[in-house]
Amino acid sequence: MSNFIADTAKIGxxxxxxxxxxxxxxxxIGDNVYIxxxxxxHEGTRVGDGSFIDDGSVLGRxxxxxxxxxxxxxxxxxxxxxxxxxVISAHVILYRGTKxxxxxxxxxxxxxxxxxVIGEKSIIARLISMEPRTVIGKRVRTAAVTHLTSDMVIExxxxxxxxxxxxxxxKMGRGIAGxxxxxxxxxxxxxxxxxxxxxxxxxxxxxxVAAGALVSRDVPDRKIVMGVPAxxxxxxxxxxxxxxxxxxx
Numbered sequence: 001m002s003n004f005i006a007d008t009a010k011i012g013x014x015x016x017x018x019x020x021x022x023x024x025x026x027x028x029i030g031d032n033v034y035i036x037x038x039x040x041x042h043e044g045t046r047v048g049d050g051s052f053i054d055d056g057s058v059l060g061r062x063x064x065x066x067x068x069x070x071x072x073x074x075x076x077x078x079x080x081x082x083x084x085x086x087v088i089s090a091h092v093i094l095y096r097g098t099k100x101x102x103x104x105x106x107x108x109x110x111x112x113x114x115x116x117v118i119g120e121k122s123i124i125a126r127l128i129s130m131e132p133r134t135v136i137g138k139r140v141r142t143a144a145v146t147h148l149t150s151d152m153v154i155e156x157x158x159x160x161x162x163x164x165x166x167x168x169x170x171k172m173g174r175g176i177a178g179x180x181x182x183x184x185x186x187x188x189x190x191x192x193x194x195x196x197x198x199x200x201x202x203x204x205x206x207x208x209v210a211a212g213a214l215v216s217r218d219v220p221d222r223k224i225v226m227g228v229p230a231x232x233x234x235x236x237x238x239x240x241x242x243x244x245x246x247x248x249x
Contacts (some may be wrong), residue, residue: 018055027060030084044079048102051082054090061095063132071150073132077114089126107144119156131168131222134182143193152182156243160185161193161211170199186221188242206241 001018010025011017018037023029025042030049035041039053042060053059060080063073077097078217082088086100089108097114104118112118116130119126119138124130128142131150140154143162151168154160179199185191189203192211203209204221207229214229222236 012049026079036090042080042096044096045082046079047082048084048086050085051088052086053088054092054108056091058090058093059088061093062099063095071132073114083120084201095132101138113150125162137187149182152184154185155187155189155205157188158185159190161191161195163194164191165196167197168199183215206236208215208236 003021007021008025008026011029012031012033014031015029015033017035018039020038021035022040024041026044027208027233028046032050033047035053036054036055040058042062047062061176062075065073071102071211080094080096081099083102083104083169085103087105089106091109092106095112095114098112098116098124100118101120103121105123107124107128108123110125112130115133119125119140120135121138122136122140123142125142125144127145128148130148133150134148134152136154137156137238138198139156140158142160145162146160146164147166149166150151152188153167166182166183181200183197183201183203186205187205188206191203191209192213194212195209195215197215199214202218204219204223206222208224209215209230210224211217211228213226214228215225216229219225220232222241223232224236225231225236228232
C-alpha cells in the first residue's frame with residue numbers, strides 16, 4: 001500500500017502518516033499531526049497542530065443533495081477547518097464548510113455535515129449525526145447515538161444525552177408555511193436520554209429536560225420539565241447550577 005500526497009499539499013514537522021493515506025490539493029497539515037490508515041483528506045482542508053486523525057476518516061467531503069432535498073447543498077463552501085489538538089476518531093466523515101475549534105473531540109462513526117461550527121473542548125460522541133448550519137458552543141458534551149438537526153443552536157456548557165431526537169420542520173417536508181428552525185438550547189441546559197425536541201423550541205439557561213420528555217413549547221430558565229408533552233415540575237436545585245458568569249465592568 002502507498003500514500004498519495006498532492007504536490008500542493010503542505011505537511012508540517014514531525015507528522016505521522018499511516019498506510020493508504022490520500023491528501024489532495026492545497027491541504028494544510030500542522031506540526032505533530034497523526035494521520036491513521038486509509039484516511040482521505042479533500043482539497044483545501046486545514047488541520048491544526050497536534051491533532052489526531054484516526055483510521056478510515058474522510059475530511060472535507062463536498063456535500064451532494066437528493067432530488068427531493070428541500071435545501072440544496074451549496075457547492076461553494078470554504079474548506080473544512082480543524083483546530084489544534086483535536087481528536088477525530090475512526091471512520092468519521094466531516095464535510096467541507098465546517099469549522100472545529102481547538103481541542104474538540106469527535107467520536108467513532110460520526111457524520112458532521114457542512115456549515116457547522118463546534119466550539120473549544122466540545123465532545124461529539126460516537127454515532128452522532130449532525131445536519132448542516134448548526135452552531136455548538138464551548139465545552140458542550142454529547143452522549144452517543146443522537147441526532148442533531150440542521151439550523152439549531154447549542155450554547156456553552158450544555159449536555160445532550162443519548163438517543164435525543166431534534167427536529168426542524170413542523171410540516172414534515174410538505175413545503176408549506178410552518179416552522180423551519182431547529183431547537184435553541186441555551187447555556188448549561190441538560191437534555192435527558194430519549195427526549196424529543198420539536199422545531200423552534202427554546203430550552204432556557206440551565207433548564208433540565210427529563211429523559212423521554214416531548215418538548216413542544218419553550219422551557220423557562222432553570223426549570224425541570226417532564227412528560228409527554230413536557231411540563232414544568234420544579235426548579236433546578238441550586239447546587240446543580242453552574243458558577244455565575246462575571247459581569248464586565
